Amino acid sequence: xxxxxxxxxxxxxxxxxxxxxxxxxxxxxxxxxxxxxxxxxxxxxxxxxxxxxxxxxxxxxxxxxxxxxxxxxxxxxxxxxxxxxxxxxxxxxxxxxxxxxxxxxxxxxxxxxxxxxxxxxxxxxxxxxxxxxxxxxxxxxxxxxxxxxx
Amino acid sequence: xxxxxxxxxxxxxxxxxxxxxxxxxxxxxxxxxxxxxxxxxxxxxxxxxxxxxxxxxxxxxxxxxxxxxxxxxxxxxxxxxxxxxxxxxxxxxxxxxxxxxxxxxxxxxxxxxxxxxxxxxxxxxxxxxxxxxxxxxxxxxxxxxxxxxxxxxxxxxxxxxxxxxxxxxxxxxxxxxxxxxxxxxxxxxxxxxxxxxxxxxxxxxxxxxxxxxxxxxxxxxxxxxxxxxxxxxxxxxxxxxxxxxxxxxxxxxxxxxxxxxxxxxxxxxxxxxxxxxxxxxxxxxxxxxxxxxxxxxxxxxxxxxxxxxxxxxxxxxxxxxxxxxxxxxxxxxxxxxxxxxxxxxxxxxxxxxxxxxxxxxxxxxxxxxxxxxxxxxxx
Numbered sequence: 001x002x003x004x005x006x007x008x009x010x011x012x013x014x015x016x017x018x019x020x021x022x023x024x025x026x027x028x029x030x031x032x033x034x035x036x037x038x039x040x041x042x043x044x045x046x047x048x049x050x051x052x053x054x055x056x057x058x059x060x061x062x063x064x065x066x067x068x069x070x071x072x073x074x075x076x077x078x079x080x081x082x083x084x085x086x087x088x089x090x091x092x093x094x095x096x097x098x099x100x101x102x103x104x105x106x107x108x109x110x111x112x113x114x115x116x117x118x119x120x121x122x123x124x125x126x127x128x129x130x131x132x133x134x135x136x137x138x139x140x141x142x143x144x145x146x147x148x149x150x
Numbered sequence: 151x152x153x154x155x156x157x158x159x160x161x162x163x164x165x166x167x168x169x170x171x172x173x174x175x176x177x178x179x180x181x182x183x184x185x186x187x188x189x190x191x192x193x194x195x196x197x198x199x200x201x202x203x204x205x206x207x208x209x210x211x212x213x214x215x216x217x218x219x220x221x222x223x224x225x226x227x228x229x230x231x232x233x234x235x236x237x238x239x240x241x242x243x244x245x246x247x248x249x250x251x252x253x254x255x256x257x258x259x260x261x262x263x264x265x266x267x268x269x270x271x272x273x274x275x276x277x278x279x280x281x282x283x284x285x286x287x288x289x290x291x292x293x294x295x296x297x298x299x300x301x302x303x304x305x306x307x308x309x310x311x312x313x314x315x316x317x318x319x320x321x322x323x324x325x326x327x328x329x330x331x332x333x334x335x336x337x338x339x340x341x342x343x344x345x346x347x348x349x350x351x352x353x354x355x356x357x358x359x360x361x362x363x364x365x366x367x368x369x370x371x372x373x374x375x376x377x378x379x380x381x382x383x384x385x386x387x388x389x390x391x392x393x394x395x396x397x398x399x400x401x402x403x404x405x406x407x408x409x410x411x412x413x414x415x416x417x418x419x420x421x422x423x424x425x426x427x428x429x430x431x432x433x434x435x436x437x438x439x440x441x442x443x444x445x446x447x448x449x450x451x452x453x454x455x456x457x458x459x460x461x462x463x464x465x466x467x468x469x470x471x472x473x474x475x476x477x478x479x480x481x482x483x484x485x486x487x488x489x490x491x492x493x494x495x496x497x498x499x500x501x502x503x504x505x506x507x508x509x510x511x512x513x514x515x516x517x518x519x520x521x522x523x524x525x526x527x528x529x
Contacts, residue, residue, distance in 0.1 A: 041173045048176075078353050078486050097351055100400035102365055102528035120354050120526055124489040 006071075010064065017060040024053030076123045083118030084108035095120055196322050199329045203313045206332050210306040213339050214299075217346045218243065221292075221299045224350045228288050229281020238280045242296050243303045245273070263455040273297075287352070290401025291525060295349040302342050305335060337481065344485030349402055354526035356482040356491050360428040361396035361527050363498050364520030368394055368529045376413055379405035381529050388503055389512035390423070399524030407450065407519050408459030414517055420467035423514035425460070426474065426502055429521040430491075433477035440490035441477045442498050444505060449473035450521045470509065474501050 031046020078095035082105060089110045101117055108115040187194065218239065225235045247269050250261040277293045278284070284292060309328065316325035348355050354362065371383040375398065382395040393414050397405035415422055429449040433439065448460045448471055464471045476494050502518060510516055 045173065045176060078351075095351070095353060100352065100526045100528045101354060101362060102369065103400070119492050119495075120487065121489045121492040122486045 010067070013060065014064055017057045017064070020053050021057035021061075024050045024057065027053065079121060079123050080117050081119040081121075082115055084111060084113060084115050086113040087111040089115070090118075192322055196320065196325055199325045200313070200317055203309075203316075203325065203328055203332060206336055207306070207310055207313055209336070210302070210309055210339055213343050214302045214306045217299045217302050217343060220346055220350055221295050224295060225281050225292060228284045228292065230283040231280055232282075235280040238276065239296065239299070242273070242276055243300050245269075245300060259455050259458045262453065266453065266455060287401035290403050291349055291352050294402035294523070294525065295346060298342050298346045298349060302339060302346075305339055305342075309335060341481035341484050344481065348484075348486045349525065352400065352402075352526050354487045355484055355523055356478045356487050357430045357484060357522040358487060358524060358527050359430045359476045359478075359491050359494065359498070360520035360522040361399060361524040362487075362492075362520070363428050363495050363502075364394050364396040364518060365399070365527055365529050366495065366499065367392070367518065368396070373529055377406050377410040379403045380407060380410040382410065382414065383529070387516070387518070388506050390506060390510055391513070391515045392506075392518050393418075393515065394518045394520070396520040396527075396529060397522070397524040399527040399529055402523055402525035404452070404521075404523050406456060407521055408456030411460050411517060411519060412463045415463050415467060415469070418515055420469070421515060422467070422469050423510040423516050424470045424472060424506070425464055425517045425519065426472045426505060427460075427519045427521055428474045428476075428498060428502065430478050430483055431475035432483070433479055437477055438490070439478050439482055439488060440494040442494060442501050443475050443477065444501060445473045445475065447471060447473050449475055472505055472509070474498055474505065 027046050028050035031043045031050070034046070035043035079092050080095045080099045082091040082093065083089070087108060087110050089108050099117055099120060101120055103117045105115050105117060107113070222236060222239060225231065225239070229235070247265060250258055250265065252258055273296070274289065274293055277296060278289055281289065281292055309332070312324060312328045315321070316328060345355065347353075367385055367387065368381075368383040371385050373381050373383045376382045376395065379398045380395055381398045382393055385392050385394055387394075395407065395410050395414070397403040397407070411425065427449040429451070431443075431449065433441065448457045448464075450457045450460065460471070463469075476491060476498055478488075478491055482488055482491065506516060
């Protein structure tokens with residue numbers, strides 16, 4: 001609910017800032033037109049108003065961008081890597097409460113030897129592109145990636 | 151002159167019109183604001199800074215309340231207390247430690263160490279009392295979570311104190327100092343929010359990279375508890391007899407590695423060829439997360455008591471002390487471990503390997519200590 005409200009607020013502020021930006025450019029354009037018609041005073045007023053408007057809009061948009069980056073960071077998920085030392089079977093899944101590194105979690109489905117949690121880390125969004133290994137997604141809803149290099 | 155006024159003038163005047171009275175109004179306002187800034191410039195600046203600080207205080211208060219609510223929720227979920235833990239948590243969040251007198255600094259470290267022990271024990275027993283159903287690992291995690299709430303509460307109280315003091319005295323310089331450090335304070339507070347989530351779920355944090363590296367060396371070896379919350383194991387490492395140690399996991403613990411190193415050296419009658427300490431260290435801006443550096447000395451943070459013990463013991467027996475650090479920011483150190491940090495584990499192990507090969511002989515006994523918080527890292 002709070003997240004939804006935050007998103008609405010985010011879009012309202014972004015739209016308002018864009019409106020101010022467009023209007024500032026319109027004022028600038030108008031003042032240039034009046035200058036061509038010989039009204040020098042309007043040019044100065046227009047420039048001052050447009051600069052203030054553009055400055056405020058840019059400052060607001062920059063703040064929003066920072067907030068968006070922060071929200072994106074907060075939405076990152078923590079992953080747990082199940083690994084078999086014998087056959088190098090690897091399964092990446094979402095972290096569950098009670099998981100810890102070196103926790104023995106049963107038998108490996110490939111070679112029946114001990115399977116344990118090898119690593120727990122924060123999701124790296126670029127990760128799938130970087131990996132040269134064969135990756136197959138068995139449970140897309142729970143973000144499970146299985147890699148078998150053996 | 152607000153933007154609205156200017157825009158309204160622009161709208162009403164049409165900008166293209168020939169009404170010169172707008173120009174007169176604007177230039178009068180310009181002169182007026184110029185005079186205003188000459189006489190009240192500093193006051194206006196003070197108001198702006200106070201306004202900014204008040205925004206940050208509201209944010210800090212929100213963070214503090216959110217963390218407290220998360221702590222309460224976790225205590226209720228895990229600890230299943232019969233009474234409401236809120237009042238007890240409130241008193242824990244105001245907990246403090248009075249440092250020993252330093253007029254005569256000789257012998258201050260054991261005094262400080264004793265006070266820290268008392269504080270830790272008291273904190274742990276209080277957490278156990280408010281969460282009676284929690285097991286040892288959960289108690290350690292809850293203890294860390296309460297510590298985060300306490301830290302956020304302290305930050306909030308200090309910032310609010312200086313804000314109100316500055317407002318009361320209208321002291322420009324007091325508010326200026328607050329304004330100058332606020333971005334860094336806010337960064338720390340935001341990192342603490344991330345830490346609270348990690349502690350509530352028991353996820354490894356960036357600071358745990360030292361214990362993580364050592365835990366890999368402990369796999370399949372017999373382990374024993376050597377000191378309060380410290381686990382050691384003996385292993386063969388590049389032909390050397392390595393005694394590896396880390397804080398006991400997977401609960402949130404840093405242990406007392408100083409005492410552990412001291413005990414190992416005493417048990418081995420000082421016959422240790424080298425001590426290698428692996429820890430997360432703060433990177434400078436511009437440096438990459440997960441970069442590894444090698445150096446000399448005791449790589450351990452905290453208040454300094456553990457560092458003192460290690461330095462004292464190694465210098466007594468003239469044992470070389472080496473440090474391997476994994477670079478990360480303060481935020482990365484207390485929030486869930488980033489992939490770059492996790493990826494540094496193998497590289498750091500290789501670095502330790504080459505360090506050991508270069509500085510000791512086969513058959514020597516060495517100590518490898520993984521320093522940091524063991525939350526989410528077993529052994």
